[in-house]
Amino acid sequence: MLLKKLTEAMGPSGFEDEIRQVIYEEVRDYADRVYTDSLGSLIVEKNGSQPGPKVLLCAHMDEVSLMIVQIEENGLLRFRPIGGVDSRVLLAKPVRIGKRKMFGVIGSKPIHLQSSAEREKPVSIEQMFIDIGAKTKEEAEKWVQPGDCAVFATDYQEIGQRCAKSKSFDDRVGCAVLVETIKKSFDIPLVFAFTVQEEIGLRGAGPVAYRVNPDIALILEGTVCFDVMGAPGHGQGTVMGKGPALSVIDSSTIANQYFLQHMLQVAEAAGIPYQFRRVSGGGNDAGRVHIARGGILTGAVSVPTRYIHAPAQLISLDDYENTIRLVEAFLRSVEKGGLRLA
Known part of the structure; x- marks a missing residue:
């Protein structure tokens, strides 16, 4: 299973060799071009000659x-x-x-x-x-x-009611979403980036965004979830099982409202459950991507992850699958001319 392969692979920040090779083996047959930049991020291109806005989809490979x-x-x-x-x-x-x-x-x-x-x-x-x-x-x-x-040393295992536990769902769950999306066909130029060193300062994403120079970027991430007994509603961040989380603000990004509203419309039109990320702490690769070059229209979608940065993390498989659905629906909307650039 893809989640098992990705989460059990080793990939400390700055030492992403093993997980990069695992991802390469999964995506190479679906890409027009696959290469690695000087920092070690894996970049996958599809439909480079197609007309339309170039979309960068980004998830980090490294783990704490x-x-x-x-x-x-x-x-x-x-x-x-x-x-x-x-x-x-x-x-x-x-x-x-x-x-x-x-x-x-x-x-x-x-x-x-x-x-x-x-x-x-x-x-x-x-x-x-x-x-x-x-x-x-x-x-x-x-x-x-x-x-x-x-x-x-935590093995992947599916437990309870449609849940899975493993290490490194932050952000191998985002990597898995990208891998599943690469296997689908679209009619716009797409670049998928599996970045390095996010956990020690979002270091890989900036050079990737500068190199690729996309019109639009979407960041996929595992995010904080503290919806357990006794946690106040305002402190939960996200709730597991309630769908992918859309970011409004974090320590490195304030969401572009035009992008955010478009994502809401896409989710509602497709009947995909969603929620808002309700804490301002933490951050992800959007913090570097949206300020690259002259600025890039950027949004972030996250999978709620209990016990993030801990030896055993927990996600809902429904959230994971709905995130895959949301990413596809978003790209279909861009194909049809949605999210027009200024």
């Missing part, structure tokens, strides 16, 4: 992760986060390290041995380590080196 920074004499590995990782969710979690995918477990001093003062504070990353079962530094160095990256 950990980097090994030191190997202790006893074989334990010290690490630091790559991207926004909450240290409180790390303890006792399994990880895979480096190209060998060495298995390890994140550990710290057991609660039995902590002082009363230590128990009152969250364990910091500086107090944690990764244990790969090595007894010495020399033994650990046979398998791991400083600079290797670790990702959460």
